[in-house]
Amino acid sequence: MALLAAVVLFPFLWLLQMSVKPTADINVFPPRLLFTPTGAHYRALWEGAFPVSLWNSTVVSATTTLLALCVGVPAAFALSRARFRHEGAIAFWILATRMAPPIAFTLPYFLIYRHLDLLDTRLGLVVIYLTFNLSLVIWMMRSFFDATPRSLDEAAWIDGASVWQGFVRVTLPLATPGITATAILCFLFSWNDFFFALILTRTRAITAPVAVVNFLNYEGWEWGKIAAGSTLVLLPVLVFSLLVRKYLVGGLTAGAVRA
C-alpha cells in the first residue's frame, strides 16, 4: 500500500522538491536529492503576476461551482421527480453539451465572445465553464435524487410542506454527500481547465494553469517557477480533496447505485 502511494505521489513529490531547489541544482545530472531548500521561486511568483492569475482561478472556479449547483441541483431534482413527455430526450440533450471535444467550440466561442466583448473577462470564463458543468451537476445529482426514496418527500407533503420546502428541508440534506462530490468535481474541472482559458483570456483574466505555461519561454524554461506555480495550482485541490474525502467517496459511491 505504501509502495503504491509512493508511486502515485512520486510526480507530485518531485515537483515539490523542484519548487524549493536552487536554480543551479535543478538541472544537475544525476539529480541531487540533498540540497539547501530555497523559497526564491515562490518569492519570484509572489512578486510577479502569478497571484492575480491564482485569484482569477479561484474566483472563476468558485463562482462557476456555486452557479452550477444553484441551477443544476433543482433541475436534477425536477428531472428525478417529475414525470413528463420527452423526459429522456431532455436529459440526453443536457448531456449532449459535453459530447463534442472543446476544440469544436473554439472558433464559435471566440467569435461570439469577441463580439460581446467577453474576451479576457472572468465573466466570460464563468459562462463557458457553467455550460459544461451544468450537465455534470444535473446528471450526477439526478442519480442521487433517484436514490433518495420518494416516500420521504411525500411524508413532508403530508405534514404540510410545499414541494420546494420538502426539497430544501428533507431531500437536500440527505443529498449532502452527493452535492459535495459534485461541487468538488465542478470546481476541479474549472480549476484545471487550460484550453478555454488559453483561448479566451489575454492578461486580465488569465488563470493559473495558463500562467504556469507562460514560464515556458522561447529562450529557456524557468523550471523553478514552473514547479512552484504547478505546486500552488495543485495544492489547494489536494488539501481540499483530502479534507472532504469522506464526503467525496461516500458521494461518488452513493451516486453510482440506483435505488
Add this chain to the structure above:
Amino acid sequence: MTCMPLHRPRGSTRRMFLKTSAAAVGLGLVAARAPAVLGQAKEFKGVTLNGACFQHAYTNVLKEFLKEFEEKTGMRVNFETPAFPVYNQRADLDLSTRGSAWDFLNITFIYSGRWIGAGWMSSLEEFLSDRNATPPDWDAGDFVSGAQASLTDAKGTRYGFAWEAGAMIMAASRYDLIEKAGMKMPETFDQLRQVCAAVDGKDGVKAFVNDNLHHWHWPPYLMGWGGKVFANPPENLTPALDSREAVESAEYYANLLRQYSPSGALSYTMDQGALAQRTGRANLRTQAIAWLAPLATAPDSTVKTTVRFAYMPRGPAGAFPGSVSHGFGIPVGAKNKRAAWEFIKWALSKEMVRRAALEKGYIAVCRKSVIDDPQYRKNMTLNGQDLAALYLRVLEESGRLGYMKYRVVPVYPQVGDKMHKAIERIVTNQQPAREAMAQAQREAVLELKKAGIKIDA
C-alpha cells in the same frame, strides 16, 4: 467687446491680404518640410496601442524603454508578451478571424508563410515609401537580407521587420575531447561522423545532441546532401522527401541521434538540448547561435573554457545552415496602423537595436550596422572566436542563396510535421529510412492536395 471700423482704407486692405497670404504660404511650406515627429505628438495623443509578441530578451528590453516611446509620442502601449506556445496559439486564432485585438504583433517564423500568404498581415510598403512616415535615416536596407526573407513575399513586398534572427552554427561543448582524439572541429558530414565515433562516451560525454524540432534540424543535412524539401519553392511545392538524397541524409541524421546522443534526446526540448551541452553531458550540436552562445556566457555553464564554435559542416552539395527570423508586423484588422508603424520604427530603430546589443548584451540583432559595430564584435568574441562573423555569414548566405524559402511556404507546418515524424520513426527503428521517407512523401502530397496546391504528377 472690440469695436471694428466699418470702412478701412483700400491700400491697407490689400497690404493685409498680401501679408496674410504670404504668411499662409510660409506656414504651409514650413509644415510640409517639418519633421513628421512634430505632428506626431498631437496625432498619437490619446491613442492606445495594443501589441503582442512572445516573451524574449528583446521584448524585455523594449518594455524597459517603453516609457520613453510613450512620452515621445503621447500614445499608451499595451504590450503583451506571453510564452512562445501561448502567443502563437492566440495570434494564429486572432489573425485567422481577421481580428483587431492587436495593432502590431510578432510574425513568428514558422507561421510567416501562412500569415502573410493568407493576407492576414498588412503590407508595410505604404509606410516605407512615405518620407513623413519613414525618414530615410531609419534605413530599411540595413536589415540583413536573410533575416528579412521570411517577412517578404515573392514579389518583394515587405510585411515585417526582423528583431530576432537565428543562425545555425555548430558548437562543441567539450572541444578538449576532440583535440585529445587528435581531431579538429568537423567541416564536412563525413568528418562529423568520424569525430562523433571517436569521442562518443569519452569522459562520460555523448558525442552529439539535438532537440525534437527535426523539421528544423534535418533540412540543412538534406540540402547538404543535395536534396530538397520542395521541388522549387514557392512556385513549385511538389515535395521531394523520397529522393535518394532525402533517404540518405535522413538515415545519416537519425544515426547521429540514435547512436551518439543521450538517451531520450529524440524528444528533448530546445532547452533540454541546451542543458545537455551546458552541463557537459553532450558535446556537438548544430543549432541557432542564441542557443549555443550561452555555452560560453551563461553563469551555469560548466563548459565555458572548453567550448568551440564553427560553421555548419558541409555535405557533398555544400553547407546550408538554417536561419530563422521573427519580425514585427501589422495585422490587416489593426485599428491603429499608423501608430503601430510608429512603434515598429521605434522598436527597430538603429538606436534601440544598438542599445539592446551594447547595453543589454542582446545577441540576435538583425541590423548590419550594429553587427558591424566594433563593440558588438568585441562582445561576440567568445573564447577567441568571432561569433558575429559566423552569424552574419549564415544570415547573408541564406539570404543570397534563398535556400530557406522552403520554410516559409504556408503549408510548411503540415509538411514539416510529416518530416518530423519520419525522422522519429527512423531513429526508433520503427521503419527503415527508405520506407519512412516514402511514407512522409505520400502524407505530404495528401496534405498539399488537401490545401488545394498544384503539384507535379
